[in-house]
Amino acid sequence: MSRVPSPGEIVDRLTDAINSKRVNGHVCHFNRCKIANLHVEIHESDGVYGIKTRFLPPPPFDCSKDTLVDTVYSVYMCQTTGKVHHCDANCDGERMTNADDCVVCCISGIQYQSEAVRSWKIESRCVTSVPANKQDPYKFSRDVDGRVKLSRVHNLKTTQCVMLSKDIIFKLLFSPCRSSIEARKRRETLDRSRKLVNKYKRHCQRNNIVKNYMHMITMFISNQQTRSNNTQTLRKTKEEIDEIVKQYTIKLIGYWKMVLQKTDLGQSMSSLFPFKTFVPACLYLMKNGVQMHGIYIVEKSRFLERGLPETNTLDSYNISKPVFTQSRNKIQEAIRESVESKYTTPSKLRDFAAEFASKAAREIL
Secondary structure (H helix, E strand, O other): OOOOOOHHHHHHHHHHHHOOOOOOOOOOOOOOOOEEEOOEEEEEEOOEEEEEOOOOOOOOOOOOOOOEEEEEOOEEEEOOOOOEEEOOOOOOOOEEEOOOOEEEEOOOOOEEEEOOOOOOOOHHHOOOOOOOOOOOOOOOOEOOOOOEOOOOOOOHHHHHHHHHHHHHHHHHHOOHHHHHHHHHHHHHHHHHHHHHHHHHHHHHHHOOOOOOHHHHHHHHHHHHOOOOOOHHHHOOOHHHHHHHHHHHHHHHHHHHHHHHHHOHHHHHOHHHOOHHHHHHHHHHHHHHOEEEOOEEEEOOOHHHHHHOOOHHHHHHHOOOHHHHHHHHHHHHHHHHHHHHOOOOOHHHHHHHHHHHHHHHHHHOO
């Protein structure tokens, strides 16, 4: 190919390569179909252009960062039927109005324009803009002369992430809400143990059997141990709590930056990993760790394995269970696909997270 291919040409070539028979008559919608954003790269070498993406043969030359000309982010594919869609302001996708009164494509979810309003009043045509923090992003990383420190770690966004992470970790592990839930769990376990012992007593009385007190004690203790008691694990001093929260905050920021900057899915669709939902999801992944090829990319934590609450109680901590599950699955998907597609290696992911966490430890905490 002697010129840069247009998005329409890319879609045509993908459609011919996939050659799905279920495309005819199918109308895609993100509520009914599973839509995937295809990562499309255009490379050039000696005047020859090639397309690098799934379903197409690789270009006839070696692709690298030096040959990369452009990246197309507006190509989507319906994984249910194999239909390919190029999303733009004039695409054939249906339109709907979202909660912000903006018109979005029903296939990609991309917003293009505000809702048309038929009114002579000027204020009725105004749509409230999305609030954004317009402060200096390097507000906390300037020296006395106003020069920015070239660490690229300590900025306003990272500082906000630190505060949010500390709040979520404290809420899940050491908050009064957690203490009350653990106390209620102990009372329920104690009541169940007593009922079990009383049931054994009534059985002995009805059948004129001599009560075996050692058997009653064994039943009581065994039932008490059926549910884990985290009271001793979470009983820490204020200094110990601050140190634990600090350590896990550093690690979480390192893992977040790793997913965003070193995985294919994180770079192409960073909106899937907002930090507020990333924190609880990654904490629960750290219970068992994330391991590939014998290397722990997300290290395993014995303390979190014993200390984190049960996932069915997350609503008590104002954490949405469906959003939490989706975020956890996306983190695993991003790491798995990046390693399996040879985009990166487990050791590189682990080393990048550790390096960024060490920078964060020196500069933001």
